[in-house]
Amino acid sequence: MEFLTWLEHTEFSTWMRESDWGHPIVLCFHAVGMALVVGISFMFSARVLGYAKSVSLAAFDQLFGLAWFGFAMNAASGIVLLMAEPRRMPVTPAFLIKMILIVFAGLSVWALSRALEGMERVPAGELKVPTGAKVSAVASIVFWCGAIVAGRLIGYTIGPPPV
């Protein structure tokens, strides 16, 4: 707790809360990262669920690099946003729910990659997507949507700092 109070009073944390530009700029990165992670995850899930059947799974390889880049950008910008409110954020339910949903989204993407292991090079026409992969794809869509809802709610529900 003392550490969080110290963090809140650092020059950077104070600047993030009080400057005109700190928050908007960090949120720009957070929005671009979100679009990359969620957008690419949605498109890959659509493919797994049977959309654009002529596309092989390997064709998405380069996009996964971009999605990981977006994820790293959001982890970094997310940490900066957390540093701006180190005492209020961890007691905001929407923030905690968002973190849990991101973990679940990550786990479903991992489960999806496990369920599709060895199928990357299968020609698109011969690919039979197992049911487990489809379930994981739906789960990832649901969890990303949930994370976006919870993230949007943080701004509306963040409370006063604990005494």
Next chain:
Amino acid sequence: MTEADILHWIRDTSLGVAVRQSRWMFATGETLHFLGLSLLVGGILIVDLRILGFLRHISMRSALSFLPFVIVGFVINMLTGILFFAADPMMYWPNPAFKLKMFLILLAGINALVFTLVEHRHALPLGEDDQATTFMKVSAGLSLSFWLLVLLLGRLLPAFEGSTSFL
């Protein structure tokens, strides 16, 4: 009717009144706006990166088959955008970030229209590993740039609330 009359009229429409009185409509609209932009960006990435020469293992026809996601995302964001605007037209209208964002959406639309009318049928037969023409690549590069700027300006919009110019 002057500009102010029109803005007042929009503010007083039943939509504007409803959004301002509701506790949840604006926040729900914002959440849908994020989902819409994710769909738009996800779809446009596949189309534009393929045209630019990445994602070579996707035939152009397959890449272009992701366009419906872009259109659905755009429609979601246009509708939720109208909802935001109706709630507070006097804030949005003079806002320079809003004006530039709308202008860039217009440019992105014209760019997409030109591609559809001039290049779409030449692009469709391009198979895996086939290169797009320079004209197509310029169009795809512009599209990615416009949408990235639209996203950033949208995010920066509240920071320009109350200003009438960027400087």
